[in-house]
Amino acid sequence: MLVFAASDKGGTGRSVTSANLAYQRALLGDDVAYVDFDFGSPTAAAVFDVPGALRGIKENGLHSYLVGEVGEPVRVDIWSRTEHPVLRDRPGGSGRLVLLPGDVSGGEFATDQETLRRCVDLMLDLTSEFDVVIVDLSAGRSYAMDMVLEATARPELSGVEARWLVFHRWTRQHVIAASGLVFKEHGILDGGAARGHDKEALRGAIRFVRAAVPDLDSPLWSQVSPAQSVWMERCDEYLRQLASDRGIGDSVVLGTVPLEPILQWREQLITEVDVLSTQIAGKETLEALEELARRLFDDARWGRS
DSSP: OEEEEEOSSSSSSHHHHHHHHHHHHHHTTOOEEEEEEOTTOOOHHHHTTOTTOBTBBSSSSHHHHHTTSSSSOOOEEHHHHOOOTTTTSOOTTOOOEEEEOOBTTOOOOOOOHHHHHHHHHHHHHHHHHOSEEEEEEOSSSOHHHHHHHHHHTSGGGTTSOEEEEEEEESSHHHHHHHHHHHHSTTSHHHHHHHTTOOHHHHHHTEEEEEEEEOOTTSGGGTTSOHHHHHHHHHHHHHHHHHHHHTTOSGGGEEEEEEOOHHHHHOOOOOOHIIIIISOOSOHHHHHHHHHHHHHTTOGGGGTOO
16 A cells, blocks of 8 residues: 655654654554655655665665666665664564665755656555555645646556645644645645546545644643633634634544654654653553554545445
8 A cells, every 4th residue: 555645834743743654554464564755855864764865865765766767766665774763672583674864965856757667666565565655745735745646547557546635733724724724725635636636545544643733631731721711622622613614624534643842853753752751752652643544545535334
């Protein structure tokens, strides 16, 4: 399965949440490839604590591969290369966890037919080898998004299932932006239809992920004043109505990740050690990520039998 991680704005939690999804699927036994198509800011390696690639790699990255400078992009075995103290001891029964990093200062680039062919070949190779291929796209209506929409419309990839996760924070601007990325002119649906996708089928392959959502009943917010509590409840009600009006209400939300203090300070994987031993992360955050990873493969959540 191909999973495309998209957002209309930066700072949505797209990369850190999708990296956690990759980690959770690997813990469940899947072989997972994480493909960093955020060409302007390839920082996925930082979430996985892979040294030497925190801002991309100097040669043989995805940018170099797609523009034809190298024959194969570098693959990084996260379990063996990470400096994360928990990931260094690969859990028993876990699947492979591999990162394909971008290039340092690679930047966005227009797609020609040769670039498109390389993209299709890469996705065919990865989906034949891995159970899950998560593709982290640049924010907004990017060249990366155009490329994967065109690639997945090609006959060669017709037998490969693709699902889209659109990330947004729980704010008015982010709700509006996420809706626009999918439904407005030149958005995912229009862009996909223009490249040969069935618009309704593509719509059915898109779900939304709300990140950094305050849980008003959690201890984190128990010390706010009564006036603040009432105001936050009203804001939450307003956002729920706004999301519904904009076509991204609860029925198309795959999951919600609560506001997590440590993710405000450091984009990282959330492990059981962080919750149970060091207690620096909330149990609710880990449970939300675990549930999101399960729902990704739950056909009932996608309206399929």
